[in-house]
Amino acid sequence: MTSMGVREFYAGKKIFITGATGFMGKVLVEKLLRSCPDVETIYILVRRKKGQSPEARLEAFAKCRAFEKLLEQDAKAFRKVRLVPGDILEDNLGIPDIIEQELQKECQIVVNNAACVSFNLPVRKAVQMNTMGTQKVLQLAEKMKKLEVFLHVSTSFCHDYIDVLEEKIYKAKHNPLDIINMLKWMDDDTLAALQPELIKPYPNTYGYTKSLSEDLVSQYSGKFPIALARPSIVIPAYKEPLAGWTDNINGPSGVIYAASRGVLRSMYCKDSTKVDTVPVDFVINALILLACVTACEKPKDVRVCNITQSGVNEISWVKAAEYWPKFLAKYPLSYSLWYPEATAKNYKLEHQIHVFFFHMLPAYFIDLLLYLLGKKTFMVHVYHKMSHGLEVLEYYNTRTWIFKNDYFKSLEHRVSEEENEIFYTDFSKVVVEEFMENYIKGMREFYCKEDPSTLPEARKLHRRLYYLHVFTKYAFYALCIYFLFGLIGKFL
Secondary structure (H helix, E strand, C coil): CCCCCHHHHHCCCEEEEECCCCHHHHHHHHHHHHHCCCCCEEEEEECCECCECHHHHHHHHHCCHHHHHHHHHCCCHHHHEEEEECCCCCHHHHCCHHHHHHHHHHCCEEEECCCCCCCCCCHHHHHHHHHHHHHHHHHHHHCCCCCCEEEEECCCCCCCCCCEECCCCCCCCCCHHHHHHHHHHCCHHHHHHHHHHHHCCCCCHHHHHHHHHHHHHHCCECCECEEEEEECEEECCCCCCCCCCCCCCCCHHHHHHHHHCCCCCEEECCCCCECCEEEHHHHHHHHHHHHHHHHHHCCCCCEEEEECCCCCCCCEHHHHHHHHHHHHHHCCCCCCCCCCCCEEECCHHHHHHHHHHHHHHHHHHHHHHHHHCCCCCCHHHHHHHHHHHHHHHHCCCCCCCEECCHHHHHHHHHCCHHHHHHCCCCHHHCCHHHHHHHHHHHHHHHHCCCCHHHHHHHHHHHHHHHHHHHHHHHHHHHHHHHHHHHHHHHHC
């Protein structure tokens, strides 16, 4: 990079961000406003959602706890945020002409962070959101007269059938333009029938459509500087904007949440399987550095950056699960269906037996009681939803990938020591146990929105559930022994 500093680079810049209202988007906006205080304007694309206008959503966005530290520092920081009403599913992103013209004339940086992280979408919907959405953002970027860099956020699982992923562009299985054109004439039934073969060897439409998007982005190489970021599994914040901050239960967080509620009791994963996770603040710092370096160096090729741990603070799913009960006892949720006691199973049959006895049977039993009491049933629905989620995760928690990330690791050497402290990306400084404690605490406080003042009562409930769980377990064992001896006595 040049001698120009990161904050100096972002001074006076106008940045257009898609996906700004999502988990990573919130942290990106917060970090830019707080750590690059001279940034001029941040345009954020906001769609109408659940009957709520873009204006109302922006107002709610600004009240998110992720911005607490920022607003303490500068109460007027959000004056730099400019609402762009629109939708990635609409033609020209649905952006009003006057704002589109302003973006074409003034915008210097584009961060395409919009995507649907659901693995279960039908291929049509997934292509529309992840691939065609990217196409529309690229078409807008191509018209920007002052564009310095286009940063596309992908995933390290964009080619998840490859065991070793390098920091380079891989050709997609199909030409993305061919797939986009195919959707225009093919009916839903035919497309649904073709989907398994179409996306093969991908296990789901998420990785397939993200690979199409990467290929599409690469086709714009040479038109303007492009950086392509591939974060692995993004998890709650290490320390910024707040330690443990999260607003969702995607990926591992969903497993921890379901287990903490006492609903999930078993999970199938190999002892040897390592999980590559990255706290969201590390991802955002990397994005900010990557955009800066790419804009300054102006490469002709696409700069690819795998934002992954890749062996640093390496941890297995089983080892991660060992931290959970220790910190859940300290920060239990205010209500649980039963005492939380989930275990990782190394063998599929063992897991299936536990699922039958501790997932399925309790779900049907609880719904039967609710039905007899004239109450609304829900547990069987929860059981089926959880089972489907575990099936999707099974592909990922029984395999270990290797992500080459030399370019990512080089970013910290391209900035000053002072800015390395601000835009930190060194995973070796993370204390895993401390992070896991903040992870459990943050899920309770930020996602579940449970006030710390409720902890004493929650801990009492947690202990009561434990005693009830132990009593029930040993009573069950005693009953089994009683019937077993009774059965033996009949044959003697």
